[in-house]
Amino acid sequence: MSRLALTRADEPMTAARVGIGGPVGSGKTALVERLIPALQTRGIDIAVITNDLVTAEDAERVRRSGLIDPERVSAVEAGACPHTVIREDPTLNIEAADELERRFPGVELILLESGGDNLASTFSRDLTDFWMFVIDVAGGDDIPRKRGPGVIRADLLVINKVDLAPHVGVDLGRMQREATEVRGGRPVLLTNCRRGEGIEAIVDLLEREVLFRK
Amino acid sequence: MTASERPHVSAAMTELDHPALYRLMTWLSPAFPVGGFAYSSGIEWAVEAGDVDDAASLRGWLSTMLTDGSGFCDAVFLVHAHRAMELGDIDRLREVAELAAAFVPSRERQLETTAQGRAFIEIARSAWNSPGLDDAVSQCEAMVYPVAVGVVGAAHGIQSSLLLHAYLHAVTSNWISAGSRLIPLGQTDSQRVLAALEPVVTATAVRAISASLDDIGSATFRADLASLRHETQYTRLFRS
Numbered sequence A: 001m002s003r004l005a006l007t008r009a010d011e012p013m014t015a016a017r018v019g020i021g022g023p024v025g026s027g028k029t030a031l032v033e034r035l036i037p038a039l040q041t042r043g044i045d046i047a048v049i050t051n052d053l054v055t056a057e058d059a060e061r062v063r064r065s066g067l068i069d070p071e072r073v074s075a076v077e078a079g080a081c082p083h084t085v086i087r088e089d090p091t092l093n094i095e096a097a098d099e100l101e102r103r104f105p106g107v108e109l110i111l112l113e114s115g116g117d118n119l120a121s122t123f124s125r126d127l128t129d130f131w132m133f134v135i136d137v138a139g140g141d142d143i144p145r146k147r148g149p150g151v152i153r154a155d156l157l158v159i160n161k162v163d164l165a166p167h168v169g170v171d172l173g174r175m176q177r178e179a180t181e182v183r184g185g186r187p188v189l190l191t192n193c194r195r196g197e198g199i200e201a202i203v204d205l206l207e208r209e210v211l212f213r214k
Numbered sequence B: 001m002t003a004s005e006r007p008h009v010s011a012a013m014t015e016l017d018h019p020a021l022y023r024l025m026t027w028l029s030p031a032f033p034v035g036g037f038a039y040s041s042g043i044e045w046a047v048e049a050g051d052v053d054d055a056a057s058l059r060g061w062l063s064t065m066l067t068d069g070s071g072f073c074d075a076v077f078l079v080h081a082h083r084a085m086e087l088g089d090i091d092r093l094r095e096v097a098e099l100a101a102a103f104v105p106s107r108e109r110q111l112e113t114t115a116q117g118r119a120f121i122e123i124a125r126s127a128w129n130s131p132g133l134d135d136a137v138s139q140c141e142a143m144v145y146p147v148a149v150g151v152v153g154a155a156h157g158i159q160s161s162l163l164l165h166a167y168l169h170a171v172t173s174n175w176i177s178a179g180s181r182l183i184p185l186g187q188t189d190s191q192r193v194l195a196a197l198e199p200v201v202t203a204t205a206v207r208a209i210s211a212s213l214d215d216i217g218s219a220t221f222r223a224d225l226a227s228l229r230h231e232t233q234y235t236r237l238f239r240s
Helices: A028-041 A057-063 A084-088 A091-103 A149-153 A162-167 A172-182 A199-209 B015-027 B043-049 B055-068 B070-087 B090-102 B107-128 B133-138 B145-155 B160-182 B187-209 B221-232
Strands: A016-021 A046-052 A073-077 A109-113 A130-136 A156-160 A188-190
Touching (some): A091 B107, A130 A149, A172 A188, B043 B055, B107 B145
16 A cells, blocks of 8 residues: 655655746746756756646646656646745645656756746745746846845846847846845856856756755 | 533633644644645636626535535545544544545545645644654555544644634635635625635534534535536636
8 A cells, every 4th residue: 555655844855956936038948948958968867847827838848848758847837826836835846846756766856947926936945955046138137136035045046148138238247246246145147048058057056056966 | 521522612712722723723724835725626617617706606606515515525524534533543544534535526626635635744744743643644545635634633632623613614715715816806805705604614514523424425516517627627727
Protein backbone atom coordinates (compact mmCIF):
# COMPACT_ATOMS: atom_id res chain seq x y z
CA MET A 1 0.00 0.00 0.00
CA SER A 2 1.33 3.41 -0.81
CA ARG A 3 1.55 5.78 2.12
CA LEU A 4 0.79 9.44 2.35
CA ALA A 5 3.88 11.41 1.46
CA LEU A 6 5.16 13.34 4.42
CA THR A 7 7.39 16.21 3.44
CA ARG A 8 7.43 19.87 4.30
CA ALA A 9 9.84 22.55 5.44
CA ASP A 10 11.50 20.47 8.17
CA GLU A 11 12.47 17.55 5.94
CA PRO A 12 15.35 17.47 3.46
CA MET A 13 14.43 18.30 -0.12
CA THR A 14 16.25 16.38 -2.78
CA ALA A 15 16.35 19.07 -5.48
CA ALA A 16 17.26 22.72 -5.24
CA ARG A 17 14.21 24.85 -6.12
CA VAL A 18 14.93 28.03 -8.03
CA GLY A 19 12.20 30.62 -8.55
CA ILE A 20 12.01 32.99 -11.52
CA GLY A 21 9.66 35.95 -11.07
CA GLY A 22 9.12 39.29 -12.75
CA PRO A 23 6.66 41.48 -14.64
CA VAL A 24 4.63 40.29 -17.64
CA GLY A 25 6.73 40.19 -20.81
CA SER A 26 10.12 40.72 -19.15
CA GLY A 27 11.46 37.45 -20.58
CA LYS A 28 10.97 34.83 -17.88
CA THR A 29 10.02 32.06 -20.30
CA ALA A 30 12.82 33.06 -22.68
CA LEU A 31 15.26 32.86 -19.77
CA VAL A 32 13.97 29.39 -18.87
CA GLU A 33 14.48 28.32 -22.51
CA ARG A 34 18.10 29.50 -22.34
CA LEU A 35 18.81 28.08 -18.89
CA ILE A 36 17.60 24.57 -19.77
CA PRO A 37 20.37 23.73 -22.29
CA ALA A 38 22.99 25.70 -20.36
CA LEU A 39 22.30 23.72 -17.18
CA GLN A 40 22.07 20.42 -19.07
CA THR A 41 25.42 21.06 -20.78
CA ARG A 42 26.99 21.17 -17.34
CA GLY A 43 25.45 17.81 -16.48
CA ILE A 44 22.79 19.17 -14.13
CA ASP A 45 19.61 17.08 -13.92
CA ILE A 46 16.69 19.50 -14.15
CA ALA A 47 12.91 19.82 -14.26
CA VAL A 48 10.63 22.82 -14.81
CA ILE A 49 7.40 24.12 -13.31
CA THR A 50 5.48 26.92 -15.00
CA ASN A 51 2.65 28.92 -13.46
CA ASP A 52 0.04 30.00 -15.95
CA LEU A 53 -3.09 31.88 -15.00
CA VAL A 54 -5.91 30.46 -17.07
CA THR A 55 -4.18 28.32 -19.70
CA ALA A 56 -1.11 26.08 -19.98
CA GLU A 57 0.49 28.29 -22.63
CA ASP A 58 3.94 28.73 -21.04
CA ALA A 59 4.16 25.04 -20.14
CA GLU A 60 3.28 24.08 -23.73
CA ARG A 61 5.90 26.49 -25.07
CA VAL A 62 8.60 24.88 -22.93
CA ARG A 63 7.36 21.33 -23.64
CA ARG A 64 7.40 21.93 -27.40
CA SER A 65 10.79 23.61 -27.36
CA GLY A 66 12.47 20.23 -27.79
CA LEU A 67 14.96 21.26 -25.11
CA ILE A 68 13.68 18.97 -22.38
CA ASP A 69 11.64 15.80 -21.94
CA PRO A 70 8.05 17.16 -21.87
CA GLU A 71 7.35 14.86 -18.91
CA ARG A 72 9.74 17.00 -16.90
CA VAL A 73 7.66 20.14 -17.40
CA SER A 74 4.82 20.56 -14.94
CA ALA A 75 2.10 23.19 -15.37
CA VAL A 76 0.42 24.69 -12.33
CA GLU A 77 -2.72 26.56 -13.31
CA ALA A 78 -2.61 29.23 -10.68
CA GLY A 79 -5.91 30.89 -11.43
CA ALA A 80 -6.03 33.70 -8.93
CA CYS A 81 -3.13 36.14 -8.55
CA PRO A 82 0.29 34.90 -9.63
CA HIS A 83 1.87 35.96 -6.35
CA THR A 84 -0.62 33.97 -4.27
CA VAL A 85 0.81 30.63 -5.46
CA ILE A 86 4.44 31.62 -4.90
CA ARG A 87 4.10 33.65 -1.71
CA GLU A 88 0.86 33.61 0.34
CA ASP A 89 0.01 29.96 -0.19
CA PRO A 90 2.53 28.00 -2.30
CA THR A 91 0.83 24.63 -1.66
CA LEU A 92 0.12 23.93 -5.35
CA ASN A 93 3.71 24.58 -6.38
CA ILE A 94 5.19 22.60 -3.48
CA GLU A 95 2.94 19.72 -4.51
CA ALA A 96 4.12 19.97 -8.14
CA ALA A 97 7.78 20.05 -7.11
CA ASP A 98 7.35 17.07 -4.76
CA GLU A 99 5.68 15.18 -7.60
CA LEU A 100 8.55 15.91 -10.02
CA GLU A 101 11.02 14.68 -7.40
CA ARG A 102 9.03 11.48 -6.93
CA ARG A 103 8.89 10.83 -10.69
CA PHE A 104 12.53 11.80 -11.38
CA PRO A 105 14.51 10.79 -8.30
CA GLY A 106 17.82 12.10 -9.67
CA VAL A 107 16.60 15.64 -10.30
CA GLU A 108 19.01 18.20 -8.86
CA LEU A 109 17.43 21.52 -9.74
CA ILE A 110 13.85 22.56 -10.40
CA LEU A 111 13.23 25.86 -12.19
CA LEU A 112 9.93 27.38 -11.11
CA GLU A 113 8.66 30.13 -13.39
CA SER A 114 6.06 32.39 -11.84
CA GLY A 115 3.23 33.95 -13.79
CA GLY A 116 3.95 37.54 -14.79
CA ASP A 117 3.25 39.89 -11.93
CA ASN A 118 4.14 43.34 -10.63
CA LEU A 119 7.26 44.65 -8.88
CA ALA A 120 6.03 43.51 -5.47
CA SER A 121 6.13 39.75 -5.99
CA THR A 122 8.46 37.60 -3.90
CA PHE A 123 8.82 33.85 -3.33
CA SER A 124 8.07 32.01 -0.08
CA ARG A 125 11.13 30.41 1.50
CA ASP A 126 9.06 27.25 1.94
CA LEU A 127 8.91 27.02 -1.83
CA THR A 128 12.32 28.08 -3.16
CA ASP A 129 15.93 27.92 -2.02
CA PHE A 130 16.93 30.75 -4.35
CA TRP A 131 14.95 33.08 -6.56
CA MET A 132 15.68 35.58 -9.26
CA PHE A 133 13.66 38.53 -10.49
CA VAL A 134 13.68 39.39 -14.20
CA ILE A 135 13.08 42.93 -15.45
CA ASP A 136 13.87 44.36 -18.88
CA VAL A 137 15.29 47.62 -20.12
CA ALA A 138 12.22 48.32 -22.26
CA GLY A 139 10.13 48.43 -19.09
CA GLY A 140 12.01 51.61 -18.20
CA ASP A 141 15.27 52.46 -16.43
CA ASP A 142 13.32 53.78 -13.44
CA ILE A 143 12.28 50.28 -12.34
CA PRO A 144 15.25 49.70 -9.98
CA ARG A 145 14.70 53.15 -8.42
CA LYS A 146 11.12 52.17 -7.54
CA ARG A 147 12.62 49.65 -5.12
CA GLY A 148 9.85 47.04 -5.36
CA PRO A 149 10.27 43.98 -3.11
CA GLY A 150 10.97 41.84 -6.17
CA VAL A 151 13.90 44.04 -7.19
CA ILE A 152 15.23 44.46 -3.66
CA ARG A 153 14.71 41.02 -2.09
CA ALA A 154 15.55 38.62 -4.94
CA ASP A 155 18.76 36.63 -4.59
CA LEU A 156 19.60 37.69 -8.13
CA LEU A 157 18.27 40.52 -10.27
CA VAL A 158 18.37 39.90 -14.03
CA ILE A 159 18.07 42.82 -16.42
CA ASN A 160 17.01 41.37 -19.77
CA LYS A 161 16.76 42.72 -23.35
CA VAL A 162 19.93 44.77 -22.93
CA ASP A 163 20.19 45.02 -26.74
CA LEU A 164 17.13 47.29 -26.70
CA ALA A 165 18.75 49.89 -24.44
CA PRO A 166 19.79 52.33 -27.20
CA HIS A 167 16.37 52.06 -28.86
CA VAL A 168 14.38 52.96 -25.76
CA GLY A 169 16.72 55.66 -24.47
CA VAL A 170 18.07 53.70 -21.50
CA ASP A 171 21.54 54.32 -20.09
CA LEU A 172 22.36 50.69 -19.29
CA GLY A 173 25.40 51.50 -17.14
CA ARG A 174 23.38 53.81 -14.94
CA MET A 175 20.48 51.34 -14.69
CA GLN A 176 22.84 48.60 -13.55
CA ARG A 177 24.59 50.92 -11.07
CA GLU A 178 21.28 52.02 -9.55
CA ALA A 179 20.05 48.44 -9.37
CA THR A 180 23.23 47.34 -7.58
CA GLU A 181 22.93 50.30 -5.23
CA VAL A 182 19.30 49.66 -4.19
CA ARG A 183 20.19 45.98 -3.69
CA GLY A 184 23.06 46.75 -1.37
CA GLY A 185 25.60 45.28 -3.75
CA ARG A 186 23.94 41.91 -4.22
CA PRO A 187 24.15 40.40 -7.72
CA VAL A 188 22.70 42.06 -10.80
CA LEU A 189 23.31 40.34 -14.13
CA LEU A 190 22.58 41.52 -17.67
CA THR A 191 21.12 39.26 -20.36
CA ASN A 192 19.87 39.22 -23.90
CA CYS A 193 17.85 36.03 -23.79
CA ARG A 194 16.95 36.18 -27.48
CA ARG A 195 20.65 35.85 -28.38
CA GLY A 196 21.62 33.79 -25.34
CA GLU A 197 23.98 36.45 -23.97
CA GLY A 198 24.72 36.57 -20.24
CA ILE A 199 23.29 33.11 -19.55
CA GLU A 200 26.59 31.48 -18.56
CA ALA A 201 27.07 34.01 -15.77
CA ILE A 202 23.69 33.03 -14.30
CA VAL A 203 24.54 29.33 -14.50
CA ASP A 204 27.92 30.03 -12.84
CA LEU A 205 26.10 31.74 -10.00
CA LEU A 206 23.54 28.91 -9.65
CA GLU A 207 26.32 26.31 -9.57
CA ARG A 208 28.18 28.26 -6.90
CA GLU A 209 25.35 29.60 -4.70
CA VAL A 210 22.68 26.92 -5.11
CA LEU A 211 24.40 23.64 -5.97
CA PHE A 212 27.63 24.47 -4.08
CA ARG A 213 29.67 22.91 -6.86
CA LYS A 214 32.35 25.54 -7.25
CA MET B 1 -17.62 16.74 30.38
CA THR B 2 -17.58 14.57 27.28
CA ALA B 3 -18.30 15.54 23.73
CA SER B 4 -21.56 13.62 23.71
CA GLU B 5 -22.89 15.60 26.67
CA ARG B 6 -22.09 18.85 24.96
CA PRO B 7 -23.40 18.68 21.42
CA HIS B 8 -23.69 22.40 20.66
CA VAL B 9 -21.17 25.11 20.00
CA SER B 10 -23.12 27.43 22.25
CA ALA B 11 -21.74 25.73 25.37
CA ALA B 12 -19.66 28.23 27.33
CA MET B 13 -15.95 28.02 26.63
CA THR B 14 -13.63 27.19 29.47
CA GLU B 15 -10.02 28.28 29.84
CA LEU B 16 -9.00 24.88 28.54
CA ASP B 17 -10.81 25.48 25.28
CA HIS B 18 -8.78 28.52 24.29
CA PRO B 19 -5.97 26.67 22.49
CA ALA B 20 -8.65 24.72 20.64
CA LEU B 21 -10.23 27.99 19.54
CA TYR B 22 -6.89 29.38 18.34
CA ARG B 23 -6.18 26.24 16.36
CA LEU B 24 -9.61 26.16 14.76
CA MET B 25 -9.29 29.81 13.78
CA THR B 26 -5.87 29.13 12.30
CA TRP B 27 -6.43 25.79 10.59
CA LEU B 28 -9.70 26.83 9.00
CA SER B 29 -8.68 30.36 8.07
CA PRO B 30 -8.28 31.17 4.35
CA ALA B 31 -4.67 32.07 5.25
CA PHE B 32 -3.87 28.47 6.24
CA PRO B 33 -1.75 27.14 3.37
CA VAL B 34 -3.79 24.33 1.88
CA GLY B 35 -4.41 26.06 -1.45
CA GLY B 36 -8.15 26.53 -0.88
CA PHE B 37 -8.24 29.68 -3.02
CA ALA B 38 -7.63 27.60 -6.17
CA TYR B 39 -10.82 25.50 -6.00
CA SER B 40 -14.46 26.34 -6.73
CA SER B 41 -16.19 22.93 -6.35
CA GLY B 42 -17.77 23.38 -9.77
CA ILE B 43 -19.13 26.86 -9.04
CA GLU B 44 -17.03 28.23 -11.89
CA TRP B 45 -19.03 26.14 -14.34
CA ALA B 46 -22.31 27.04 -12.63
CA VAL B 47 -21.50 30.71 -13.21
CA GLU B 48 -20.44 30.03 -16.83
CA ALA B 49 -23.70 28.15 -17.45
CA GLY B 50 -25.77 30.91 -15.87
CA ASP B 51 -27.10 28.79 -12.98
CA VAL B 52 -25.44 31.17 -10.56
CA ASP B 53 -25.45 34.85 -11.49
CA ASP B 54 -26.16 36.91 -8.38
CA ALA B 55 -26.17 36.78 -4.58
CA ALA B 56 -29.58 35.11 -4.37
CA SER B 57 -28.74 32.31 -6.80
CA LEU B 58 -25.36 31.77 -5.12
CA ARG B 59 -27.09 31.48 -1.77
CA GLY B 60 -29.58 28.96 -3.16
CA TRP B 61 -26.87 26.90 -4.86
CA LEU B 62 -24.71 26.74 -1.74
CA SER B 63 -27.65 26.03 0.53
CA THR B 64 -28.35 22.90 -1.54
CA MET B 65 -24.68 21.91 -1.63
CA LEU B 66 -24.61 22.14 2.16
CA THR B 67 -27.89 20.35 2.84
CA ASP B 68 -28.02 17.70 0.12
CA GLY B 69 -24.51 17.57 -1.34
CA SER B 70 -20.87 17.45 -0.44
CA GLY B 71 -21.41 19.72 2.60
CA PHE B 72 -23.46 17.13 4.47
CA CYS B 73 -21.49 14.10 3.21
CA ASP B 74 -18.13 15.58 4.11
CA ALA B 75 -19.48 16.62 7.51
CA VAL B 76 -20.43 13.01 8.27
CA PHE B 77 -17.01 11.78 7.11
CA LEU B 78 -15.32 14.32 9.36
CA VAL B 79 -17.32 13.18 12.39
CA HIS B 80 -16.59 9.49 11.76
CA ALA B 81 -12.89 10.06 11.11
CA HIS B 82 -12.72 12.08 14.33
CA ARG B 83 -14.47 9.33 16.27
CA ALA B 84 -12.22 6.57 14.92
CA MET B 85 -9.11 8.62 15.70
CA GLU B 86 -10.39 9.41 19.20
CA LEU B 87 -10.91 5.69 19.86
CA GLY B 88 -7.54 4.81 18.34
CA ASP B 89 -9.38 2.48 15.93
CA ILE B 90 -7.05 2.69 12.96
CA ASP B 91 -8.86 -0.02 10.94
CA ARG B 92 -12.06 1.95 11.25
CA LEU B 93 -10.26 5.16 10.32
CA ARG B 94 -8.87 3.52 7.19
CA GLU B 95 -12.37 2.39 6.18
CA VAL B 96 -13.81 5.88 6.66
CA ALA B 97 -10.91 7.42 4.72
CA GLU B 98 -11.39 5.00 1.83
CA LEU B 99 -15.15 5.48 1.68
CA ALA B 100 -14.76 9.28 1.79
CA ALA B 101 -12.24 9.17 -1.08
CA ALA B 102 -14.51 6.89 -3.12
CA PHE B 103 -17.48 9.20 -2.60
CA VAL B 104 -16.04 12.14 -4.51
CA PRO B 105 -18.10 12.68 -7.70
CA SER B 106 -15.50 14.00 -10.17
CA ARG B 107 -11.80 14.04 -10.99
CA GLU B 108 -11.33 17.72 -10.19
CA ARG B 109 -13.28 17.48 -6.94
CA GLN B 110 -10.99 14.60 -6.08
CA LEU B 111 -7.93 16.77 -6.74
CA GLU B 112 -9.51 19.52 -4.67
CA THR B 113 -10.15 17.39 -1.62
CA THR B 114 -7.07 15.14 -1.66
CA ALA B 115 -4.58 17.95 -2.33
CA GLN B 116 -6.07 20.04 0.47
CA GLY B 117 -6.18 17.03 2.78
CA ARG B 118 -2.54 16.23 2.14
CA ALA B 119 -1.43 19.84 2.63
CA PHE B 120 -3.51 20.13 5.81
CA ILE B 121 -1.88 17.04 7.31
CA GLU B 122 1.62 18.10 6.31
CA ILE B 123 1.51 21.62 7.68
CA ALA B 124 -0.28 20.45 10.83
CA ARG B 125 2.45 17.87 11.39
CA SER B 126 5.19 20.43 10.84
CA ALA B 127 3.83 23.11 13.14
CA TRP B 128 1.43 21.33 15.55
CA ASN B 129 2.46 17.72 15.65
CA SER B 130 0.67 15.55 18.14
CA PRO B 131 1.26 12.01 19.44
CA GLY B 132 -0.43 9.40 17.29
CA LEU B 133 -0.85 11.63 14.28
CA ASP B 134 2.11 10.28 12.30
CA ASP B 135 1.04 6.72 12.95
CA ALA B 136 -2.57 7.32 11.88
CA VAL B 137 -1.49 9.15 8.75
CA SER B 138 0.97 6.44 7.76
CA GLN B 139 -1.81 3.84 7.94
CA CYS B 140 -4.06 5.58 5.43
CA GLU B 141 -3.59 5.63 1.70
CA ALA B 142 -5.17 9.03 1.14
CA MET B 143 -7.06 11.45 3.29
CA VAL B 144 -9.61 13.75 1.76
CA TYR B 145 -9.85 17.19 3.32
CA PRO B 146 -12.69 16.56 5.86
CA VAL B 147 -11.04 13.31 7.02
CA ALA B 148 -7.71 15.12 7.47
CA VAL B 149 -9.41 17.82 9.54
CA GLY B 150 -11.22 15.22 11.65
CA VAL B 151 -8.03 13.27 12.30
CA VAL B 152 -5.88 16.27 13.19
CA GLY B 153 -8.67 17.74 15.35
CA ALA B 154 -9.07 14.50 17.28
CA ALA B 155 -5.30 14.18 17.73
CA HIS B 156 -5.43 17.58 19.44
CA GLY B 157 -8.45 16.70 21.61
CA ILE B 158 -10.73 19.21 19.92
CA GLN B 159 -14.34 18.11 20.29
CA SER B 160 -15.93 17.02 17.05
CA SER B 161 -18.91 19.36 17.26
CA LEU B 162 -16.74 22.49 17.46
CA LEU B 163 -14.50 21.17 14.73
CA LEU B 164 -17.41 20.35 12.45
CA HIS B 165 -19.14 23.72 12.77
CA ALA B 166 -15.85 25.50 12.11
CA TYR B 167 -15.09 23.26 9.11
CA LEU B 168 -18.49 23.67 7.46
CA HIS B 169 -18.46 27.41 7.99
CA ALA B 170 -14.97 27.66 6.47
CA VAL B 171 -15.92 25.56 3.44
CA THR B 172 -19.02 27.70 2.90
CA SER B 173 -16.95 30.84 3.17
CA ASN B 174 -14.49 29.49 0.60
CA TRP B 175 -17.33 28.67 -1.83
CA ILE B 176 -18.66 32.22 -1.42
CA SER B 177 -15.20 33.59 -2.06
CA ALA B 178 -15.05 31.65 -5.34
CA GLY B 179 -18.56 32.74 -6.32
CA SER B 180 -17.90 36.36 -5.51
CA ARG B 181 -14.78 36.42 -7.71
CA LEU B 182 -16.61 34.75 -10.60
CA ILE B 183 -20.03 36.45 -10.69
CA PRO B 184 -18.60 38.96 -9.49
CA LEU B 185 -20.17 40.17 -6.24
CA GLY B 186 -19.17 43.01 -3.98
CA GLN B 187 -17.69 42.25 -0.56
CA THR B 188 -20.85 43.38 1.23
CA ASP B 189 -23.10 41.03 -0.74
CA SER B 190 -20.65 38.18 -0.09
CA GLN B 191 -20.93 38.75 3.65
CA ARG B 192 -24.72 38.91 3.35
CA VAL B 193 -24.71 35.48 1.68
CA LEU B 194 -22.51 34.11 4.45
CA ALA B 195 -24.76 35.59 7.12
CA ALA B 196 -27.84 34.17 5.43
CA LEU B 197 -26.29 30.69 5.25
CA GLU B 198 -25.46 30.50 8.97
CA PRO B 199 -28.68 28.63 9.88
CA VAL B 200 -28.04 26.17 7.03
CA VAL B 201 -24.48 25.54 8.26
CA THR B 202 -25.77 24.98 11.79
CA ALA B 203 -28.58 22.64 10.70
CA THR B 204 -26.23 20.62 8.49
CA ALA B 205 -23.68 20.22 11.28
CA VAL B 206 -26.30 19.21 13.84
CA ARG B 207 -27.73 16.62 11.44
CA ALA B 208 -24.27 15.26 10.60
CA ILE B 209 -23.15 14.85 14.20
CA SER B 210 -25.60 12.02 14.83
CA ALA B 211 -25.63 10.54 11.31
CA SER B 212 -24.28 7.08 10.52
CA LEU B 213 -22.25 6.28 7.42
CA ASP B 214 -25.44 4.71 5.99
CA ASP B 215 -27.15 8.10 6.11
CA ILE B 216 -24.72 9.49 3.57
CA GLY B 217 -26.10 10.34 0.18
CA SER B 218 -26.19 13.30 -2.13
CA ALA B 219 -28.72 14.64 -4.59
CA THR B 220 -26.93 17.59 -6.10
CA PHE B 221 -26.78 16.32 -9.67
CA ARG B 222 -26.39 19.73 -11.22
CA ALA B 223 -23.47 20.64 -8.95
CA ASP B 224 -21.83 17.27 -9.62
CA LEU B 225 -22.28 17.70 -13.38
CA ALA B 226 -20.89 21.22 -13.10
CA SER B 227 -17.72 19.85 -11.51
CA LEU B 228 -17.42 17.31 -14.37
CA ARG B 229 -18.02 19.92 -17.06
CA HIS B 230 -15.49 22.25 -15.49
CA GLU B 231 -12.73 19.89 -16.67
CA THR B 232 -13.13 21.16 -20.22
CA GLN B 233 -14.10 24.74 -19.46
CA TYR B 234 -12.02 26.97 -21.72
CA THR B 235 -11.18 29.93 -19.51
CA ARG B 236 -10.63 28.91 -15.92
CA LEU B 237 -9.59 30.76 -12.80
CA PHE B 238 -10.00 27.67 -10.61
CA ARG B 239 -8.73 24.10 -10.60
CA SER B 240 -12.20 22.69 -9.92
